[in-house]
Amino acid sequence: MSRRIHLNEEELILHLKKTTLPTILVEGDDDSLVYKRYLESRIAIEDVSIFPCGARPKLLKIFHRREEFEKSKVIFVADKDMWFFEGVPEEYEHKIVFTDGYSLENDLYIESFFNTLLDNDEAKKFDDLIKQLSIWFAFEVNRYQEIKEVLCDVHINQICPDNTLSNSFKESINFSDPSEEIIEKIYCQYTRALRGKNLFQALLRFLSHKNRESKYSQKNLLEMGAKFSNPRIDLLVNTIVKKFQEYG
Numbered sequence: 001m002s003r004r005i006h007l008n009e010e011e012l013i014l015h016l017k018k019t020t021l022p023t024i025l026v027e028g029d030d031d032s033l034v035y036k037r038y039l040e041s042r043i044a045i046e047d048v049s050i051f052p053c054g055a056r057p058k059l060l061k062i063f064h065r066r067e068e069f070e071k072s073k074v075i076f077v078a079d080k081d082m083w084f085f086e087g088v089p090e091e092y093e094h095k096i097v098f099t100d101g102y103s104l105e106n107d108l109y110i111e112s113f114f115n116t117l118l119d120n121d122e123a124k125k126f127d128d129l130i131k132q133l134s135i136w137f138a139f140e141v142n143r144y145q146e147i148k149e150v151l152c153d154v155h156i157n158q159i160c161p162d163n164t165l166s167n168s169f170k171e172s173i174n175f176s177d178p179s180e181e182i183i184e185k186i187y188c189q190y191t192r193a194l195r196g197k198n199l200f201q202a203l204l205r206f207l208s209h210k211n212r213e214s215k216y217s218q219k220n221l222l223e224m225g226a227k228f229s230n231p232r233i234d235l236l237v238n239t240i241v242k243k244f245q246e247y248g
Helices: 009-018 029-043 056-064 104-108 111-117 120-147 167-172 180-188 196-207 218-227 231-245
Strands: 023-026 049-052 074-078
Touching: 009 056, 023 029, 023 056, 029 049, 029 104, 029 218, 029 231, 056 074, 074 231, 104 196, 104 218, 104 231, 111 218, 120 180, 120 196, 196 218
Parallel strands: 023 049, 023 074
Antiparallel strands: none
16 A cells, blocks of 8 residues: 655645634544544544644644644644653653554553454463563663663564574674663563554564464454453543533
8 A cells, every 4th residue: 555645744734724614634644544434433523624734743743833823723742752661852841642552553452452352372382482572671771871872763573583582683783782670671661662553563463473373464453442441442542532622
C-alpha cells in the first residue's frame, strides 16, 4: 500500500486555518489508521477529521504556531517516545494529549489478554525475548539521555534474530552495557516502556509463526486492543473528548 503524501508545514497551517471541522492532529499514517478504523466511533464527535502530519517534530512545530488558527478546533495527539523516561516538557504537558506508554501501540497492548494467547512454551520464549529487547532498549535510552539521539527504528529480526541479542548487531551500534536500573525499569513495565512496534513484533514472532495452527496478524491485535476492554485507550479517548469540550 502506498503511503500518503503529507502536507508541508505551511500547507498544514493553511488547512487548519480554513477547516470548519473538529480536527485531531496525529503524528503519522499508522496512528491515523488506528484512530479512523477503531477509535473515531468511540470519540463520537460529529464530522471529526483525523489528520496525520508525518512525524512528531512537525506536529510540535504546528503546535507552536497554533495562534495562527486559534479559531479552529484542533487537538494535538502524540506519542511520549523517550519523554516516557524523562517526563513531558512543561510547555507541552496538559496542552498536547500524550499516550500513557511509549507510543500508541503500547496503549493498544492488552497484556492480560494478548499474553494468554501464548502457550506455555511460547510464553517462556516470549519472556526471554522481552528481557533481551529490554537490554537493547535500555542502551538506546542511555544514548538518548546522553546525546538526545534516537536510533531505535529497527526490527527485532535484526536485533534478536534467534531470541538473543545479535553480536553483529551490537557491534554495528557500538553497544555498551546499560545500567541495570534502566533495564529493570523497561522489563518490569515492558508493555509501557519498550518501543511499541518492537513489542508487537515480539508477540507476533510467536502468534504468527508458520507452524502455529491458529495465527494472528498485527491488524487483528490492534483491533482487539482498540475494541476490547482497555483502560489506557479509555483514558486516551476520554482525554481527547475533554479537550474538545474545552472549546465549548
